[in-house]
Amino acid sequence: EIVLTQSPGTLPLSPGERATLSCRASQSISSSYLAWYHQKPGQAPRLLIYGASNRASGIPDRFIGSGSGTDFTLTISRLEPEDFAVYYCQLYGSSPPVWSFGQGTKVEI
């Protein structure tokens, strides 16, 4: 079973700053199988990035996904007030077919 580890657990920043979130897999994975979501309090998660670097529909270009192998990064170039939330990376594993999430990174003011 592949485990995703996100860091840091909490990221205190201010609006306008750059946020860099890490997601590390316990073994090498296909970039096609890595996604990022964010979740605001009391709301459902929202897809931000799929295939490690592709922005989902309606997602602003300040959200940038990158990485390969075991190390993946979500960068938010300039934080807007609405970006303060918990961010999760997600992996699809084909043997057996399961989806797993990292434990989350909270981006807070």
Next chain:
Amino acid sequence: EVQLVESGGGLVQPGGSLRLSCAASGFTFSAYEINWVRQAPGKGLEWISYISTRGITIYYADSVKGRFAISRDNAKNLLYLQMNSLRPEDTAVYYCARGDQKSVAFDIWGQGTMVTVSS
């Protein structure tokens, strides 16, 4: 508007059963794979089940295998999760989530329904 709406949550005693529903609208339900994902209070996200477009292929997380059953009715645009032998650790918000046709990610999520397992 593309939408998923869950219902059926509530309070149930340990060992009891509950059936959740997820109503789809605004898209061709039968063309999409669907998943259930849950989130215990104050915790992260846990994928628990997948169903293919015609309901032929189904997967479960080990934590619910043998106790939960996913199904769908494409004629009614409905997804179900039958939950049996419920445990306190099943307490969570349950989300249905649509599989993105371009990838293996989940592109549309419902607002969730709360299930509390307690005596």
